[in-house]
Amino acid sequence: QQPVQSPQAVILREGEDAVINCSSSKALYSVHWYRQKHGEAPVFLMILLKGGEQKGHEKISASFNEKKQQSSLYLTASQLSYSGTYFCGTDDVSGSARQLTFGSGTQLTVLP
């Protein structure tokens, strides 16, 4: 079952912060975050494994609450280059086969 992302779209000014949420109905082993520019392949940002860790990548960080089956992506002091569509991909604990199920995406637009 597909994870639910929110919000669907967000518009920011340069320097503002944003949070993107990803929620699943299944117990998760890991959550993967990607950013995609139009017409290009998704680019890997980070992976969070169960254990509630928080990771960071420049001014982009994420958290994973395995009890709530939720992950959040935090973008601070946003830059124009952050524009794109952000996807979360989830890998549940029950599956024997490795596959990621992706959310429908959050379109982020950063304006000057």
Add this chain to the structure above:
Amino acid sequence: DGGITQSPKYLFRKEGQNVTLSCEQNLNHDAMYWYRQDPGQGLRLIYYSQIVNDFQKGDIAEGYSVSREKKESFPLTVTSAQKNPTAFYLCASMRSLKGNTIYFGEGSWLTVV
């Protein structure tokens, strides 16, 4: 350089034609995947393969077929049974161990003319 190569980048299909999209990886990954993406939409899984000579249907397998004769290759055929094939197709691969992430090719645009 290691990576995933998809070809062609752009492809046009006539009504009633089958077309095949190529995907090759030199990452030595066991698992390979095909996703379809429609404009403004998320990624939907078509087929995936965990090992050579074995593959499983994803959420939207109807009208598609695959083969996995070699570890590094996972071609996707879009058959004439797929009534609305115009989309962006992404091939991906991943190591089979938990805790590893998925890597994508550059994608192929398929348009029906």
